[in-house]
Amino acid sequence: MVEDLPDSEVKYFAYQVKQNYGYDFENYAMSSLKRRLIRILSLYHLPSIEKLLEQIDKKKLDIEEVVRQITVNTTEFFRDPTTWQFIRSQLIPNLVHKPQIDIWHTACSTGEEVITMAILLAEANVLDKAYFWATDINDKVLEQAKKSEYHIRNWDLLMENYHAYQPLYPIERYCVKHSDKFFFHKSLLKNIVYQKFDLVKDVHTEKYDIVFCRNVLIYFNQQLQNQVVDKLANCTKPRSYLVIGSKETIMWCRASERYNVLSHKEKVYQLK
């Protein structure tokens, strides 16, 4: 197994993929990206980056599948339960009176975070006027997200987080178990639009009441974090919210001046 890759190989991969397939990993955090690439080489039993690029070029490997393997798609229902408690108690009361609530999940992966937010809005009886734009860089995970069916092995973690969140209603109000899967009711999901979007290069001009960008910035270097947080701030309505991952910070970013910190612990920011 390949144990280390020279930086030059990682950069060569990023350059080639950008030139040929339009995905830009050049400003991803180096150690993480290197680790992902080593993992991919091992997964496909390939000896080098050169061979990996060759396989993609000859269409023996699907670039979308490789992108799915590079980007981390780990997600949970109600991940960091206290963050969701904060959103329920501090953000939603400021949104319920709006005629329409617009929410952008910038890296929705397989959809757990969107469903979590939909449940919060259902609890507050405002789901009908909420509109979700759920995006991800990767088509494959979006296909999974659209199905909104989950393997039963995710159930225990859902329940653990859900209880920690201290919900108003039992989870069965929103979903049903069938054989080795569980499904969320269509009524919960009717206002969700899933779409491919690359935070690094795609442009967007709509504005939202809440923008979720949790555990995405950690994979970027500081320069790219700067650029992406600018983009997020431009897509946030005045006095509206940005939620990032619990170990992330926008304090090094120039756009941090545009925000007030609502919670250092839960990483919730409000645009000035």
Next chain:
Amino acid sequence: MNIEQIIVIGGSAGSFPVVNVFLSQIPRDFSVPIILCLHRLKNVRHGFAEALNLKTNIRVIEPRDKEQIKPNTVYLAPANYHLLVDYDHTFAYSIAEAVRYSRPSIDVLFTSAAWVFQDKVIGILLSGANTDGTDGMSAIYQKGGITIVQEPSTCTVETMTGSAVQNIPVQYILPPEKIIPTVISLTQKHF
């Protein structure tokens, strides 16, 4: 700030008392940065760094993403995230898959430290109940760093250290009380 050496410590079941003793004996002016990766409960987000702080003369913190690695500081990998070091001497987090059933994983931290700091790394592996850490110690060894393992017979659970000792040439196999004096002698010129 030029980092001349860095210490990474990994442990799991049975390692907490050893870490506590280690931290309580570190001299106040010990400048070499220390990064700790200890397996622990996933939803316990706070309090662990505080508990370690009580015992030590040095600041113990969970780093922020992209925070610069600084001397005279102990950094602690938080629950449910991998902690990596990056080439610009900052920290980077990841929520990628668990490695050896572990997140944070010792292999992930140690390997990234070996990539970035090469032979400047001192890797210390303590008591634990799985084999996380062996690949990381191997990476440190291969880059010319120093490998220290708690003597398996002194470990509450010896799976982790036993695996390292069996699979890679470990330079120092030490009982807990010898670890600090050895580390101090290996880093002496730097503080």
